[in-house]
Amino acid sequence: MKINNQSRAGWIKLFYYVLVFLYLAITILLLYLREEDIYTVLGGMTAFVIVTIIFTLSLDLNFVIYQESEKKIILRYYPLHPFHHKFKSIEIAKNSLSHFDIENKLLGLRTEIVLYQQTERGLAKYPKVSISALSKSDKLKMIDSLRRNSLKK
Numbered sequence: 001m002k003i004n005n006q007s008r009a010g011w012i013k014l015f016y017y018v019l020v021f022l023y024l025a026i027t028i029l030l031l032y033l034r035e036e037d038i039y040t041v042l043g044g045m046t047a048f049v050i051v052t053i054i055f056t057l058s059l060d061l062n063f064v065i066y067q068e069s070e071k072k073i074i075l076r077y078y079p080l081h082p083f084h085h086k087f088k089s090i091e092i093a094k095n096s097l098s099h100f101d102i103e104n105k106l107l108g109l110r111t112e113i114v115l116y117q118q119t120e121r122g123l124a125k126y127p128k129v130s131i132s133a134l135s136k137s138d139k140l141k142m143i144d145s146l147r148r149n150s151l152k153k
Helices: 006-033 038-059 136-149
Strands: 002-004 062-068 072-079 088-093 097-105 110-119 122-125
Touching: 002 136, 006 038, 006 062, 062 136, 072 136, 088 110, 097 136, 110 136
Parallel strands: none
Antiparallel strands: 002 062, 062 072, 072 088, 097 110, 110 122
16 A cells, blocks of 8 residues: 555645745835835735745645555655755555554644554664644544554554
């Protein structure tokens, strides 16, 4: 089974670019037209853009690829915000996936998943991964797959 949110991630990235482009275009247009009440309009637009960017950054949206093969569970993710980092990957053998936790934050708008692996040295905890950008059905498929494969059922 393979889950990825490539098309949704593309729309989210496009949203960032369109938002900034519209903000700059309207600002230049207002300066060119020499509007009298330009500071009020620019202040309102700036506040809207900043609040929108802060809100989307707080959701911590990721491009997610979840893959379940015969022997491994692979979770790859890439932050969608403009100040992105490199791809990160978690690979766990099916027979060593201990359990997982799901945390809902921001009134349920931000869903994070934490995977635990049983190793020879004890229990290993992986970093939280936000799966907020996945559709509801993809989240349910991923959770169901993890439930089937975890040692603590």
